[in-house]
Amino acid sequence: MTSTTSPRRKRDGSLRNDLIDAGVALLRERGADGLSLRECASKAGASHAAPGYHFKNLMGLSTAIAARGYRLFCEAMTQRLSEAGEDSFSRLEAICHGYLDYASAYPELFLFIFSGQKFNEGDEEFDTAARKAYGILRETCAPLVPAGSDPADLEILVWSLVHGYAHLTMTRKKENPELGLTWPELGSLMKHLERALQSRGSV
Amino acid sequence: MTSTTSPRRKRDGSLRNDLIDAGVALLRERGADGLSLRECASKAGASHAAPGYHFKNLMGLSTAIAARGYRLFCEAMTQRLSEAGEDSFSRLEAICHGYLDYASAYPELFLFIFSGQKFNEGDEEFDTAARKAYGILRETCAPLVPAGSDPADLEILVWSLVHGYAHLTMTRKKENPELGLTWPELGSLMKHLERALQSRGSV
DNA sequence: GCAATAACTTGACACTGTCAAGATAGCTCC
DNA sequence: GGAGCTATCTTGACAGTGTCAAGTTATTGC
Numbered sequence: 109m110t111s112t113t114s115p116r117r118k119r120d121g122s123l124r125n126d127l128i129d130a131g132v133a134l135l136r137e138r139g140a141d142g143l144s145l146r147e148c149a150s151k152a153g154a155s156h157a158a159p160g161y162h163f164k165n166l167m168g169l170s171t172a173i174a175a176r177g178y179r180l181f182c183e184a185m186t187q188r189l190s191e192a193g194e195d196s197f198s199r200l201e202a203i204c205h206g207y208l209d210y211a212s213a214y215p216e217l218f219l220f221i222f223s224g225q226k227f228n229e230g231d232e233e234f235d236t237a238a239r240k241a242y243g244i245l246r247e248t249c250a251p252l253v254p255a256g257s258d259p260a261d262l263e264i265l266v267w268s269l270v271h272g273y274a275h276l277t278m279t280r281k282k283e284n285p286e287l288g289l290t291w292p293e294l295g296s297l298m299k300h301l302e303r304a305l306q307s308r309g310s311v
Numbered sequence: 312m313t314s315t316t317s318p319r320r321k322r323d324g325s326l327r328n329d330l331i332d333a334g335v336a337l338l339r340e341r342g343a344d345g346l347s348l349r350e351c352a353s354k355a356g357a358s359h360a361a362p363g364y365h366f367k368n369l370m371g372l373s374t375a376i377a378a379r380g381y382r383l384f385c386e387a388m389t390q391r392l393s394e395a396g397e398d399s400f401s402r403l404e405a406i407c408h409g410y411l412d413y414a415s416a417y418p419e420l421f422l423f424i425f426s427g428q429k430f431n432e433g434d435e436e437f438d439t440a441a442r443k444a445y446g447i448l449r450e451t452c453a454p455l456v457p458a459g460s461d462p463a464d465l466e467i468l469v470w471s472l473v474h475g476y477a478h479l480t481m482t483r484k485k486e487n488p489e490l491g492l493t494w495p496e497l498g499s500l501m502k503h504l505e506r507a508l509q510s511r512g513s514v
Numbered sequence: 515g516c517a518a519t520a521a522c523t524t525g526a527c528a529c530t531g532t533c534a535a536g537a538t539a540g541c542t543c544c
Numbered sequence: 545g546g547a548g549c550t551a552t553c554t555t556g557a558c559a560g561t562g563t564c565a566a567g568t569t570a571t572t573g574c
Contacts, residue, residue, distance in 0.1 A: 222427075271471065276467045
């Protein structure tokens with residue numbers, strides 16, 4: 109007569125997506141440490157072990173969240189690229205702006221995917237999203253790579269710069285909302301550094 | 312008659328340091344996720360709640376480990392600085408090399424202190440160590456800061472670059488031990504980028 | 515030697531990830 | 545339209561975790 113289970117959700121497969129939504133919300137509310145399978149389940153109105161069915165374990169859920177993070181990251185960059193001209197450097201600046209757009213629109217995902225935390229690298233959804241993000245960088249950098257040098261050198265240079273810059277911008281914005289650096293200033297800084305290198309004759 | 316407690320350690324206050332040692336070892340063996348108060352206690356031969364006395368909570372232990380990480384980080388940079396000449400750029404290169412030395416000598420601490428994880432910012436030991444590290448960067452950058460610009464701009468530029476570079480070097484070393492970029496290559500890359508900026512007339 | 519305090523230990527509780535087993539909703543097939 | 549089948553969950557259990565309160569003992573100060 110009385111059923112022993114108390115199903116609250118429709119079994120339509122929508123839970124998987126709801127759990128990712130809940131995870132992103134948790135990241136935003138409590139930071140990376142606050143992410144928990146049980147809390148996500150509760151937030152999505154499911155039982156405590158429900159996430160296990162879709163993601164197997166915590167790393168699985170984290171990986172799914174990171175995959176979404178990378179997809180949104182790609183969207184931010186391609187959006188800026190679509191507005192940019194054809195000049196190679198304009199396009200490089202465009203993806204950098206996309207990077208900053210992403211960091212300010214989804215700070216919790218930005219911090220999460222670049223936290224250094226390990227994800228399931230076998231996961232196809234995650235791999236394609238992450239690879240696509242890096243592919244955008246690679247293609248945008250390609251025309252600027254000096255002949256005979258490893259493309260990865262320029263890629264990591266740009267990646268490091270914009271990442272450190274975004275990180276700084278985020279933390280500074282928190283302390284001082286109206287303050288903000290702009291890319292041209294970075295360009296002039298690099299020019300300055302290069303002058304220092306030249307005067308030293310080491311290049 | 313029979314004692315209810317079973318003390319195994321001398322109560323000489325050495326536990327605090329042993330717990331930090333255990334924590335560093337755990338980080339090395341199992342990564343940041345493997346760090347746990349109870350495991351550290353067990354590794355140090357103490358009871359499960361002993362760390363609570365010295366560090367109050369997990370963040371307290373993490374902060375103490377990070378403080379040690381920053382101290383070793385400072386040592387690596389000052390070591391290289393002591394061997395460098397007086398030229399401002401040589402000194403900048405020296406702290407970058409120190410950064411790389413540190414990353415390869417203590418990869419687990421390197422990853423830990425720069426993981427983006429929050430530490431107890433009120434902790435005096437941690438604050439002074441972290442501030443000292445940033446002070447070394449600031450002082451070394453100071454002579455190279457363009458007149459009228461915010462010193463923080465150059466600092467974050469250098470910091471981002473060397474961090475991204477160290478990160479790349481670490482991951483590459485794992486795949487391809489004999490491969491390694493050198494700083495001069497980075498310098499020439501920046502020169503190249505600056506030329507691109509100039510030809511565009513945007514600087 | 516005695517009291518005070520520092521440096522722990524023990525025990526408990528709530529919470530977590532993860533697994534095994536059960537239940538049921540919705541589909542397919544006859 | 546009923547019988548099964550399977551995807552999609554729920555329940556229950558267990559070991560591990562952080563953290564607190566209370567007890568115990570070694571060491572110190574007098």
